[in-house]
Amino acid sequence: MNSKGSLxxxxxxxxxxxxxxxxxxxxxxxxxxxxxxxLDRLFRETxxxxxxxxxxxxxxxxxGGEVSLAPLxx
Numbered sequence: 001m002n003s004k005g006s007l008x009x010x011x012x013x014x015x016x017x018x019x020x021x022x023x024x025x026x027x028x029x030x031x032x033x034x035x036x037x038x039l040d041r042l043f044r045e046t047x048x049x050x051x052x053x054x055x056x057x058x059x060x061x062x063x064g065g066e067v068s069l070a071p072l073x074x
Contacts, residue, residue: 006040007067008036008037011061014059015057015059030054033054034052042063058070058072
């Protein structure tokens with residue numbers, strides 16, 4: 001995870017890195033795609049992964065804090 005320590009922040013950072021923009025410039029806000037508080041709490045007591053669509057990507061987040069992005073097919 002990043003220095004902010006949250007999976008939701010890591011997702012936004014990953015998208016920003018791929019898009020070549022600052023995290024503040026990623027649109028739409030993550031909370032418009034997924035409950036970011038729930039994402040941050042999800043793996044505190046369990047393992048696994050979750051996949052959702054955000055900002056033109058299929059995002060997969062693992063309980064180990066890994067974030068992977070795959071462009072959505074149009």
